[in-house]
Amino acid sequence: MSPKHRKSPSSASRQRGFSLMELMIALMIIGVIATLGFKAYGKYSAKARYTKAQDTMKTVAEGLDQHYLKYGKYPDLGSFDAMVDANSPLVKQNMIPVNTPAKDMWDQPFEGKSTKATYELKCLGDPTDQEDRPPFTREPGKIGGASTTPGGEAAGGTK
Helix, strand or coil, X not given: CCCCCCCCHHHHCCCCCCCHHHHHHHHHHHHHHHHHHHHHHHHHHHHHHHHHHHHHHHHHHHHHHHHHHXXXXXXXXXXXXXXXXXXXHHHHCCCCCCXXXXXXXXXXXXXXXXXXXXXXXXXXXXXXXXXXXXXEEEECCEECCECECCCCCECCCCC
């Protein structure tokens, strides 16, 4: 070999790879990114559970409204469990799906009752964050703050 291509003794004994300090810094960066990702995932997961609870309540409310439109009255059911039970007129007449859950996504029971004239459905909301995902109710004519009757008319009788 020519003198130009010879390796110096100090570079030949030097090992290639990462130092412990470089590995520790890389692990810290990964840890910070993972922490931020898990927090964001938890936030979106909680929002999805709340939306699912709203959808379940909407499905049952729409089933009750369909019953009202078909028969001119709501079924007389004393609890939410009775509304989603397999023997419920709402389930038997395919106004709500079979196996509609009686509990929300936080394992709290939905509350509800219906009489021939009205109904009220309640969800207790997210027990860990009542400020962002508070309890909510559904009643005829009061859907999301809107004031409509089961037939879709405004509360004053006009569309």
